[in-house]
Amino acid sequence: MTFISDNLKFQLKKVALLAVLFSAVFFGSFYLVSFFDPHPALKTKAITAVQNLAITANDPELQKRAGNDNINLAAFNDWAKINNLSGDNVYDGDPDKDGLPNYLEYIHGTDPNNADTDGDGFSDGVEIGNGYDPDAKGEAMTVVSVEIDKLGVDAPMVWSKTDIEANMLKDLENGLSHFMKTAAPGQNGNMIISGHSSNYAWAKGGYNHIFEKLNDLQVGDIVKIKTVQKNGRMLDYQYKITSKFVTTANDQKIFENTPTPTLTLTTCWPLGTNLKRLIVKAEIVK
Template sequence: MSRIPQASIAGVLRGFAELLLTVGALLAALAFYLLVWTNLQTAAAQKDLLQEFRSQQQTDQTGQAGRQTRPGTGDGLNVLHIPRLGKDWKRVVVEGVDMKSLNTAPGHFPDTALPGQVGNYAVAGHRATHGEPFADLDRMVAGDKVYVEAANGWFTYQVTWSRIIAPNHTEILAPVAGKPGQAPTARTLTLITCHPRWGSTERLVVGAQLVEERSLAAGPPEGMDS
């Protein structure tokens, strides 16, 4: 039986080592893109969206909370403030839940209510990468406040429930969350993200109900930064 030349074995090992180095470099580049670069891109997009939103606030002359016009897909709608997720946590919400929109901000489901309206104001957001706005949504408990800063007013929602559901349970987007066909009487908020954090086999959902509404002139709700 002929023996394999040592030079050939060394060549195979060298090629295998080079392959491992290449794969390692590609994985490192992918990790950098997902964990760093997408977050930087989203932070830049949020900065621009917030500037546009503040400009809209300054030019809004209605002074009546709840009367809003729907923006186009990807446009800023309002600003969420959630103290449970961080003292200075705030994110501009955009219209639409397509991937391009969600990569810049939490997105409002277009067929659901607007903030302050009777019905279900539903918002989805990433839990990992692209700014990971809802990374810690699982920390929210009943009684937590969610403040929605609209162009013409403030809306304070209080968390009443949270649950984990299957991705196909779209009835959570009904005017009465989880009860399709039922006519709404309350003004509610539903926050939706993937579960577990680095997977998408399920959805983590947090529900809240409107407890206060005030004009911009009245200033931010008491306890917003608590």
């Protein structure tokens, strides 16, 4: 005796078969999506290297850190006079003890006799050393863009304030992303900047392929980092490429700090995948 008719059995079998097919397609697609996920798994190691200013008065590298603003001695002397700076160390001195020698106070348009030009509680030296605008109150960051002529790249740099991947991906919708707690432009240490090499067709943002051609860069090519402060000071830094390699997302070589200003560009590799990272390293030349 049976309670289920043959027809019902057939229907149940059909449902079961459909369920199996559906789950195969459903979970299979998840597998494929995770395998080909083009998002950078921005592995956020605790980057312990705290950025310090590390500009010393007699540093022979000072010129490099001053960016493009070749100092005009006559204009500097006028400025020094107005600010009552004199003596042997008029150039390298730091009368307000904010960590910025007079030379860099001049370059950045800050007050050489006031440790905190914008009065926001952060000294000029700390602000510049960490990418903040020394002449804009609060936690305003200096406006930065990244230009790589060879690749036709000209994109804003977003100062990422997160190490949560979903939020970092949001930052990448708006440009290239600066890894939090890595060096600021022109400052000692390793500045890490990440960009998409590819993304889903439906992904938001205008920078989904910004580093698509990163692999075209060669040792010796130049990356320009341009900064603009609220007070109008524009400083351009140039980094020259020293190496290029493919590695895993959490390779410590990507994150390792350096005693001088260096730049690390990173993107997902090969194109269209999230398997590895293409890394370009550069060091400051100007």
